Every structure is written in C-alpha cells, then in structure tokens.
Amino acid sequence: MFNAAASPSSSTGTGWCSGAPAAAWGYYNPPPPPPPPPFQPSRPSVPKPLMPPSAYGRKRALLCGVSYHGRSYNLNGTVNDVNCMKYFLVDRRGFPADSILMLTEYEADPYRIPTKQNIRMALQWLVQGCRSGDSLVFHFSGHGSTQPDYNMDEIDGSDETLCPVDFETQGMILDDEINATIVRPLPHGAKLHAIIDACHSGTVLDLPFLCRMNREGYYVWEDHGRFSSVYKGTSGGLAVSISACDDHQTSSDTTAFSGDTSTGALTYSFIQAVENDRGLTYGNLLNAMRQIIREARSGIRLKGPIAAFVNKVFGTEFPQEPQLTSSEKFDIYSKQFVL
Template sequence: MEVNLKIGINYRGTPQELHGCINDAKNVQQFLINNWNYKAEDIVLLTDDATNPRQIPTRQNIIEAMHWLVNGAHPHDSLFFHYSGHGGQVKDKDGDELDGFDENLPYRYHTDGRAKGSQVTASHRKEKSTPADVISWSGCKDSQTSADTWEAGVATGAMSFAFMSCLRTNPHQSYQDLLRSIRNILHDRYSQKPQLSSSHPIDTGLQFIM
C-alpha cells in the first residue's frame, strides 16, 4: 500500500506570507501520480486556499490526516508525508527532548505575526517512536532556512523543485547520488544545504525508492 499526505501553507495576508508552498504540495501530488504510480484516492492534500473546510490545514485537520496516514499501515507499506510551510520550535513541556524544545508546524499567524495557539507541536504525539524505517529529506540544516523562490516564473520551494528535477532526469539514483544531485542544483543560487536523515541506519548506496 502506498499512501500520501501533503500539506502546503502560504499564510496569505500575513507578514509571514510565502508563495510557493501550495504549488509545492500540488506539484508533488502530480509528480507522484505521473511518475511513481500513486493513486489519487490514496492521497490527501491540505492547503490554505482550499474551499472545502475539510481540506484546509487547521490543527484538527492536520492531526486527523496524520492519523489517516498511519492507521491500517502494515509491514512493507510506503507512507509519504510532504510539508511545505513555516516551521519552528516551542519549549518542551514534558521533558522528552534533549534540546529542551518541541518542533512545531504553524498553520496560522495572527496579524502581528504570532503563531501562539495556532500550531501543531510534537508534544501532541501519543507515540514517540516507531519500528518503521523513517527516511527524511529536508531542504536545509536545522540552523538554516529553505528558500521560497521562483522557477520559470512559477512560485515554488527550492528543495521541492530540485528534488523533482533530479528524479525526472534520473529516477534510478541511489540515496547518496540523489542527495548530491539536489545539492548541486541548489549550490550556486542558495545557501541552504539539503539533508538526508533516517531513524535507523540505511545503506545510502541503495537505489532510492518512494
């Protein structure tokens, strides 16, 4: 089984407005359908331009969509989660984070730029670990930001653009080669350095799968 959850938030009308996140989520959806044989009925898309209230990335909808993503999963299933939007940190309240902070996904900012009360934090997780192999691609180091940019006159995220461009050129790369290809595309124009991480040791020489 292959299921996918994508979230794109542009924060329209706020000082923190972005431009390419909704496009990112929609472009990744079409990329998976056209190139990786994902089925539209196995994909959930949440964007803040949606007209259906169930498809707007509110806290409740995000958490329910995450439950949908993992419920019913079995060994060897492939679960894909894509997020384009702001990220941040809040003080850890239950003492389970070594750095003293929980990560959060702000889904709405007030007019003064505050995200308080409008975020999904890691502290809402009931389970802190999983026996599954979790592989994460990030647009930058934790100390950096991932660029919201324009390519061919279209707003997009730099990481998403590079990721899909590399796989369209060569879908049979190893994890290591794909990371190198993505970094090479971004190197001359952006300061961000994309990262590959995993919950368990993996052989990065193996062919990338999704």
C-alpha cells in the same frame, strides 16, 4: 519559517522567514504508542464534509501547503509545491490519485484547510490501517519554527515545529507529536518518506539518526536517540525524512528554478533529482539536491519534465543544505531510494 525565540531573519532574497511574527508556543507530552484517538472536527457546525480517500492500498500521501494568505508572512510557493508533488507522485511514481489527501487554504471542504486540528487528523489518516508493504508520503510546505524543549529530549534544547495556518491562536505542531503520530505506529515492512519544505526542519520528525558529512567528505550517521528517554523509532517499519535545512537554518521560496513561478527550494530540488536519476541511492539523492540548490544560487536555470510542469501550472540566495534523518542506520551509498 522562523524562530519563535528570535527576531525575523534579515537575510536577503526570498527566504520564508521574512516578516514572520512571534509564534504561539505550546507543550506536547508524548503519549505511549499507539497514537492518540482521532481528534474532534475543527468546525463542528458545518455540514458533513467530503471525506478524505479511504485508508487502503499500498501507496498513500498527505500533502500540506500552507500559504498564510493575507498575512504579512504569507508564502507564494506552497500551493505550487503540493501541486507539483501531486503531479510527481501520480504521474511519475504511480500513486493512485484517490489515495492522496491535499490540505491548502483554497480547498472547498473546510476539513481540508491546513488548520492544526485538520493536520493532526490528516496525519492520523496517513497511518490508519498501515500494513507491511505500504509506502506513505508526508509532504509539508510552509513555515517551520523552534521553541524551547520542555521535556529535555533535544540536543540543542529546542523542539522543531510546523506552523499550521492558525498557529497564532492554536499553537504549532511539535516534532514530538509528529513522531508519536506517524513514526511510532509504522509496522514492519512499511515505509514512510517525509519531505519537509520548511525552516528549522532538520529533525522535525524527531528521528533518532541524522546523516552528517564528516571532515573527509563522507556521510556518517549521528545517533540522536541516545539523548532521549522516549523511544523515537518505529514499530518495525522504516521512516525517512528529507528536509529543507538544518535545525538552525532557514529555507527559501523562490522563482530561481522556473523563472517566474515561486516554489520551495527543497520541493523542486527533490523532484528534479529523482526525475534525473531513476536508480539513485539516498546518498546520490542528497548530493544531487544540494548541487541543484547550489546551481540555482549561481543562476543556472534547470530543465526537465517537472520544470515544464512548474511553468505550465503556475537571482536568489539559499542559506540551506537539505538534510536526511532516519529511524534506522543504513548504507546511503548502496540503498536505493524508492517511493
């Protein structure tokens, strides 16, 4: 997780920006809805792969964990993150196991390696045939970055990006493309939750409304959509992004939560917060996640069902504050968080 326009972070701890090379830049010209047709397979010479789960049912999830294995900027906790998220969704939230598509570098099927092309196809799979009542989840754990905004739709002058395993040769995936692919097609009555454990990920879905805390200590919505000439909302559904940090911040890959297993600070704090309070609102969720990260920063060890799972399957600083963005405004103190 690093800034393409700046040198690697010099902060202490196990931040995911350490030692990252300059990123490949790209440009994305957002198409009008509906999303673009399916991309061609990234490896046409290999035999027909195992197909992802059929695009049906009321719950569906795409989990991407990118480790950048063998690189100087490799990450230790991303596969742990997606394994934890799959366990959480299936065992704790009733998602069918065959409705979850996982992309990691350790999959036997080459079409489930988190290349740029495969992630693009998987994002399209996530919203394929989506209808009212569906609940979709997109979880990404890996490097995030920024690059100059060429279509002038960003307040800070930078596009936020996700880095696939082959980003150095194929380029990064821009927030504009992510929005056009999984946000704009979302129909009335459907909902999407994105959990993005990456640096610079505050507005990586390019959603129009950003939740900020004002001087009085209350969360208020900032309208970022008015700065863009391109529609960034849905087709009637609700899209919510919970991300690791603000656009200018970095995030952490750490053992501070489980003692000896690397996990992303955002992924762990999200699961822990939901596990601890089944009836929590979005406001309570955001507060709980921030408190969990502050406690880990202070060296307080956390407990709970997911903590035991983390330890079974597999003194750090966290310069980050989880962020909440949405396709529409709502009262975060009364609206319940439901996957």
